[in-house]
């Protein structure tokens with residue numbers, strides 16, 4: 001892999017982390033009615049001398065309808081934090097609430113249902129089901145929640161595919177799609193169940209710059225058009241311009257909240 | 266939708282498991298047909314008659330040929346508690362001559378229509394001395410209604426056919442005790458004059474009859490049920506248990522093959538399953554898909570294996586005693602499906618252990 005952390009221009013640690021933004025904890029205090037609240041979340045991997053504190057005392061709030069970035073160098077705890085927010089990982093301590101539900105209080109079964117119904121994930125590599133077509137990949141996730149009729153699901157899948165410019169590719173298997181197209185299908189899949197929260201981890205890692213920009217632009221458009229709340233993890237400074245606010249993370253600490261324009265290219 | 270589409274779009278790999286299962290089912294069906302053929306061919310004459318049990322001389326160890334009883338025991342047995350009917354049975358394993366030449370024969374002297382008598386599937390049971398009913402297997406030796414079958418210098422006219430009535434894989438000839446005795450005397454001159462000796466007494470018992478009490482009522486006898494009499498025929502029980510253990514071991518191998526196949530498939534799909542779990546698919550949902558796939562593969566294996574086994578039956582030489590029974594097919598089908606499902610269930614733990622958190626952040 002080519003590690004942008006070694007590239008001085010793109011390295012988030014060197015170019016951006018001493019900006020003038022407020023601390024995320026202070027910022028959160030100003031957003032009491034935000035959709036997402038992260039309170040004093042800490043995550044420790046391992047124990048004893050192999051102990052790694054991946055996230056420490058993270059506090060942040062994201063309003064409904066916002067599309068924010070979580071920016072930090074490799075190993076800073078971005079994936080860990082977003083996994084905890086999405087109910088994939090239990091924190092060592094702290095609390096995450098989405099709307100009026102406490103994600104950190106749920107059992108495994110409740111978390112599975114929570115992820116199916118209220119969270120849309122876009123992974124680093126699209127991770128589509130290889131033996132399902134683009135359209136079937138969307139329909140599959142709607143089969144994971146109760147109460148969506150077939151016609152409803154079909155209509156929604158077709159609508160999303162058309163918005164994502166994939167109508168002509170609906171019947172193609174992932175192996176017949178380009179990297180960018182696959183990531184667009186993954187975006188459609190994330191939005192399929194009308195989630196409250198869209199969580200995206202390094203969506204452009206496997207794409208070239210132009211393709212990456214196109215995907216992130218589309219992601220923003222879809223999230224904004226549907227009034228969703230989105231968090232995109234990235235270490236790529238060029239991608240933050242598509243977001244509303246940028247949370248910076250370093251060594252497991254959330255350091256600042258910035259406007260994208262405050263982050264130099 | 267996941268499970269079915271994977272099969273539909275990944276035919277090659279599923280063809281592999283279906284072929285393996287078909288082969289196993291085919292093998293098991295042929296072994297089963299051999300087991301059934303041997304068992305049915307050996308035991309028909311005592312299993313498929315009106316008798317519910319047989320009375321033997323105590324020292325005969327349940328062998329019809331070895332047992333010798335005085336004909337007067339028939340009346341004593343008839344008077345024993347729980348016995349509704351009793352009739353004589355004389356047995357002679359010998360060679361004879363049919364229309365097309367020499368044939369192997371098991372001659373049974375009985376009370377035609379009485380206890381221990383088979384039923385005629387064509388023609389009638391013999392009523393006159395010098396007439397006989399024979400097993401349908403003798404049709405292959407040119408025997409038809411009206412044919413003469415002879416043993417030594419005694420011949421009998423065939424008036425009927427019986428089915429599933431062979432004894433120790435030899436076709437049977439059913440006749441009255443008198444004709445049986447003349448045939449016996451014709452080939453065993455040393456037994457001439459023993460006019461009051463028969464081999465066994467066939468009985469029809471009341472449903473709650475105590476066989477021990479019947480034996481106790483007639484000195485120096487033992488009583489076996491018809492089924493036990495079949496199993497007491499030399500080799501029958503050993504053959505059945507050997508073939509059956511091969512069959513069930515092979516079916517266990519089918520389970521193992523399915524278990525390995527799906528273990529590999531799940532291993533290969535760890536990343537995908539982690540992603541699907543992250544998206545909200547439960548272990549149960551993913552596991553059901555795997556089990557459905559195992560069921561489909563097993564069912565296809567059964568169908569293809571059965572068809573191939575039937576085709577194979579057409580080329581098995583007639584001397585090989587094979588019998589393809591629907592009951593055996595159904596049993597093997599059920600066992601194969603169960604083996605498939607149980608095999609696939611070993612993957613459930615593996616699926617349960619896949620951590621959805623590994624889907625995000627990935628290796629890239």
Ligand SMILES: Nc1ncnc2c1ncn2[C@@H]1O[C@H](COP(=O)(O)OP(=O)(O)O)[C@@H](O)[C@H]1O
Pocket residue numbers: 045046052053054072073074075076077078079080081626
């Ligand atoms: N499952 C794990 N077990 C132990 N340490 C881990 C695990 N996952 C992540 N870490 C460690 O936690 C820290 C943060 O990792 P991560 O959240 O993946 O960072 P990022 O996504 O910003 O690259 C790193 O030091 C990483 O090595």
Ligand SMILES: [Mg+2]
Pocket residue numbers: 078079080626
């Ligand atoms: Mg990461």
